[in-house]
Amino acid sequence: MAEQQDRLAKYRGMRRFDRTDEPEGxxxxxxxxxxxxxxIHDATRxxxxxRLEVDGVLKSWAVPRGPSTDPRDKRLAVPTExxxxxxRGYEGMIPGGQYGAGPVIVxxxxxxxxxVDGGPEAFARALERGHASFELHGTKLRGAYALTRIHQGPDGGAGDAADPAWLxxxxKDAHSTPGRPTTPDPHRARSVLSGRTLAGVRREEPQDGS
Structure with missing residues (x-):
C-alpha cells in the first residue's frame, strides 16, 4: 500500500480535494x-x-485525437501521472482554478x-521497457491494441520531464476497421455511464451559492 501511495503522490500534489470532487484514492x-x-476531458485542450489498471493504479496517457480502430492510424499518447x-468511474466538472478544470465523461x-506471457508483472515490465500489447473488452473498444514509446525524456520516460511520447x-483483427476510423466526435460523444455529453456535464455545474 505504501508503494501505491507513493505512486499517487504526484496526482495528489496537483489537486485540492477540498475544491474538486475527484477521488483521492x-x-x-x-x-x-x-x-x-x-x-474525454475538455480542459485547456x-x-x-x-488509462490501464497496472499494479494497483491507473497508468495514464493523454491521447489528443483519441483511439482509432484503423490499424493505419498511429495516435500520439502522452503519459500523465x-x-x-x-x-475509473469519475465524471463531472473539475472546477475553475483547479488542475484540469473542465468537464469529464467516461x-x-x-x-x-x-x-504478454508471464501475467501482470510481465505486462508492467513490458510497459517499463516501452512496448506492450493488450486486448480490450470494452463497451465500444474491442480487440488488440499496442502502446509503444517513441521518445523517452531525460528522466527515463516517467513523465516528470521533457516530453516522453508514445503511440x-x-x-489488425476482427474488430479493426482499415480505412474507416471510428474515433468519436468528442463534442457529440456520450458517456457510457450516464449518457451525458461534455456540454451536458457543463450545464449541470452548480452555480456559486447553490
Missing part, C-alpha cells in the same frame, strides 16, 4: 481482471485520457487482457 480494490477506461483506481470502460495503435 486508496479505497478501491483491484478486480478479478484488470480494467481500462477512456475518458480537448483530449481523450486512456498515475491515477487511483477510483478514477466514454468507454471495461477490462483488458495483456498479450497507441490498433492491431
Amino acid at each position: 486508496g479505497a478501491a480494490a483491484p478486480g478479478e481482471d484488470p480494467s481500462f477506461v477512456v475518458q 480537448m483530449h481523450f485520457d486512456f 498515475d491515477h487511483p483506481l477510483e478514477y 466514454w468507454d470502460h471495461g477490462t483488458y487482457h495483456p498479450l 497507441l495503435v490498433k492491431k
Whole structure:
C-alpha cells in the first residue's frame, strides 16, 4: 500500500480535494481482471485520457485525437501521472482554478487482457521497457491494441520531464476497421455511464451559492 501511495503522490500534489470532487484514492480494490477506461476531458485542450489498471493504479496517457480502430492510424499518447483506481468511474466538472478544470465523461470502460506471457508483472515490465500489447473488452473498444514509446525524456520516460511520447495503435483483427476510423466526435460523444455529453456535464455545474 505504501508503494501505491507513493505512486499517487504526484496526482495528489496537483489537486485540492477540498475544491474538486475527484477521488483521492486508496479505497478501491483491484478486480478479478484488470480494467481500462477512456475518458474525454475538455480542459485547456480537448483530449481523450486512456488509462490501464497496472499494479494497483491507473497508468495514464493523454491521447489528443483519441483511439482509432484503423490499424493505419498511429495516435500520439502522452503519459500523465498515475491515477487511483477510483478514477475509473469519475465524471463531472473539475472546477475553475483547479488542475484540469473542465468537464469529464467516461466514454468507454471495461477490462483488458495483456498479450504478454508471464501475467501482470510481465505486462508492467513490458510497459517499463516501452512496448506492450493488450486486448480490450470494452463497451465500444474491442480487440488488440499496442502502446509503444517513441521518445523517452531525460528522466527515463516517467513523465516528470521533457516530453516522453508514445503511440497507441490498433492491431489488425476482427474488430479493426482499415480505412474507416471510428474515433468519436468528442463534442457529440456520450458517456457510457450516464449518457451525458461534455456540454451536458457543463450545464449541470452548480452555480456559486447553490
